[in-house]
Amino acid sequence: MTNTQILLAQRPTGLPDASTWNIVETEVPELQDGQLLIRSIYISLDPAMRGWLRDVRSYLPPVQIGEVMRAGAVGQVVASKHPDFAEGDYVNGWTGVQQYAISDGSMLYKVQKGLAPMPTYLSTLGMPGFTAFFGLLRVGKPVEGDTVLVSGAAGAVGSVVGQIAKLKGCRVVGIAGGPEKCKYIKETLGFDEAIDYKNENIVEAIKRTCPKGINVYFDNVGGEILEAALGRLAFGARVAICGAISQYNSTEIKGPANYLSLLVNRASMEGFVVIDYTKEYGTAAREMGTWMAEGKLKTKEFIVDGIENFPTALLRLFNGDKLGKLILKVGEEEL
Amino acid sequence: MTNTQILLAQRPTGLPDASTWNIVETEVPELQDGQLLIRSIYISLDPAMRGWLRDVRSYLPPVQIGEVMRAGAVGQVVASKHPDFAEGDYVNGWTGVQQYAISDGSMLYKVQKGLAPMPTYLSTLGMPGFTAFFGLLRVGKPVEGDTVLVSGAAGAVGSVVGQIAKLKGCRVVGIAGGPEKCKYIKETLGFDEAIDYKNENIVEAIKRTCPKGINVYFDNVGGEILEAALGRLAFGARVAICGAISQYNSTEIKGPANYLSLLVNRASMEGFVVIDYTKEYGTAAREMGTWMAEGKLKTKEFIVDGIENFPTALLRLFNGDKLGKLILKVGEEEL
Numbered sequence: 001m002t003n004t005q006i007l008l009a010q011r012p013t014g015l016p017d018a019s020t021w022n023i024v025e026t027e028v029p030e031l032q033d034g035q036l037l038i039r040s041i042y043i044s045l046d047p048a049m050r051g052w053l054r055d056v057r058s059y060l061p062p063v064q065i066g067e068v069m070r071a072g073a074v075g076q077v078v079a080s081k082h083p084d085f086a087e088g089d090y091v092n093g094w095t096g097v098q099q100y101a102i103s104d105g106s107m108l109y110k111v112q113k114g115l116a117p118m119p120t121y122l123s124t125l126g127m128p129g130f131t132a133f134f135g136l137l138r139v140g141k142p143v144e145g146d147t148v149l150v151s152g153a154a155g156a157v158g159s160v161v162g163q164i165a166k167l168k169g170c171r172v173v174g175i176a177g178g179p180e181k182c183k184y185i186k187e188t189l190g191f192d193e194a195i196d197y198k199n200e201n202i203v204e205a206i207k208r209t210c211p212k213g214i215n216v217y218f219d220n221v222g223g224e225i226l227e228a229a230l231g232r233l234a235f236g237a238r239v240a241i242c243g244a245i246s247q248y249n250s251t252e253i254k255g256p257a258n259y260l261s262l263l264v265n266r267a268s269m270e271g272f273v274v275i276d277y278t279k280e281y282g283t284a285a286r287e288m289g290t291w292m293a294e295g296k297l298k299t300k301e302f303i304v305d306g307i308e309n310f311p312t313a314l315l316r317l318f319n320g321d322k323l324g325k326l327i328l329k330v331g332e333e334e335l
Numbered sequence: 336m337t338n339t340q341i342l343l344a345q346r347p348t349g350l351p352d353a354s355t356w357n358i359v360e361t362e363v364p365e366l367q368d369g370q371l372l373i374r375s376i377y378i379s380l381d382p383a384m385r386g387w388l389r390d391v392r393s394y395l396p397p398v399q400i401g402e403v404m405r406a407g408a409v410g411q412v413v414a415s416k417h418p419d420f421a422e423g424d425y426v427n428g429w430t431g432v433q434q435y436a437i438s439d440g441s442m443l444y445k446v447q448k449g450l451a452p453m454p455t456y457l458s459t460l461g462m463p464g465f466t467a468f469f470g471l472l473r474v475g476k477p478v479e480g481d482t483v484l485v486s487g488a489a490g491a492v493g494s495v496v497g498q499i500a501k502l503k504g505c506r507v508v509g510i511a512g513g514p515e516k517c518k519y520i521k522e523t524l525g526f527d528e529a530i531d532y533k534n535e536n537i538v539e540a541i542k543r544t545c546p547k548g549i550n551v552y553f554d555n556v557g558g559e560i561l562e563a564a565l566g567r568l569a570f571g572a573r574v575a576i577c578g579a580i581s582q583y584n585s586t587e588i589k590g591p592a593n594y595l596s597l598l599v600n601r602a603s604m605e606g607f608v609v610i611d612y613t614k615e616y617g618t619a620a621r622e623m624g625t626w627m628a629e630g631k632l633k634t635k636e637f638i639v640d641g642i643e644n645f646p647t648a649l650l651r652l653f654n655g656d657k658l659g660k661l662i663l664k665v666g667e668e669e670l
Binding site for chain 1: 392393394557562576577578579582587588589590591592593594595596597598599600601602603604605606607608611
């Protein structure tokens, strides 16, 4: 049984390209006791991946040269010598960018096929959704009537942040790139305002859409947009640092020169990582699943087919050429 | 009765100099009902003054061209048509850089002469002391055993931050400029470690003195030192943003390029301004007064004589040529 795998060939400077990756075919080894074999179906492509390629101390160790690229995925168990998983089970876990993965069951959990479309387990009912849920509610701490600004607003995390903030009674302003995404977050997702950062002056647009200042800023992008948001904080504002996609491919990261706005406005800026909330994923999934069933929370996935397309598909995260959660399909849901 | 006043002549770019100020002599006007006349004795020179010269929205309005420079001071009431203040009372308030000030009693409070040396009411028992007290305890939230790092550690605020952190059972590392200040904070104030940023590599020195990372960083300086501290945060660290004296005279402020350390370490960075705690100054003064009486909290003032020396004395804040709280003496304690 051959397994197509995407290995890290060398660390990129700037955007990853073909030379970053090695696409190899290997044989799937024999299962040991306590292991199971997973056939990947959908692989999650995330901005955080760029960070894992850097050889620096972070919340997860960097992917090493020659290793399978780290990724979350949903798949199906095709063989098991593990007491908790049986052949045919659908599972979600860190199985990497490959067609088959051997797991010892750690950080792996079963998903119920049919309850929601399977790609949803990588988007709104998965890591990005949980990131939005815990980042907004625990770090952003929105209160009814607050103005909540979110960047990357049409993306997997930002779109959920904005919708949850609406459900909590906030005024929601989203920042996205291009008229299609702006139309989507306003008309389909119900955001109050949309800012097209590719076609508007961001400072002016934030001033116009947040006349009373920003109470919660949920930052997915960093750079100039973070700086513009800091310049418009309300008294006691909370800035939740989720990511900085505009900076991930830069060799020199731009810090917010106006961070003293935190002092002037008695505001706080706090970073978080979703894996700290692992024990509460179930709670978040139930709550968000209910909202989805009631039609109050919408989800969108952008699916690219074929494992060999991983290197080019990944770039859509950084050039913005996708709408919703970016997913790589590498196998059929049912064989 | 003539009054020497320091007025803002023009806004400085970079360091203030002689051209920034107008030294004028005016006549003290007649008192109206509800007013009192204060003879200034000690005037507080503070890093925040540089910020008040900038024509930008901040926590206080900028000083206007032609206005008396804003300053806190202690003085004595020499005439009163105000029911709450009598001739001879000693008071602390925003009386500006001038020999005589007319007040309507707002934001003015009496101080008891003799309880502590009068300059102390502008340092440890005044605004800088309260800044240290509330900033450390409410924003930094130190816990016994924490490593607390403070910059500007020999200054009016930093020296109190470090001493209170020691009283709360923390390991305290101070950053100061030059061997004299480092010796002072270690030997006189009892800090565990001192870093001489003028003679040491700051990144290496923080690594050496904070082997387990920084739990609380109290920042008075910004710039490279803030960046170095962010690079060494412990999990869940709190960064209290009190000021950024290294940046106040810059035309372009340097933001912390490694602010994503907040994400990696699930840390927060929060700004504060002491005037929000006005109602609790009494509590802080009583607690710190007790510590001082018990010899657990030491205070140091650096006093420059003569109102005409204001322009040059102010520069000592930025070149570091002083030890302890910088104060301008403009009158005798008793006439």
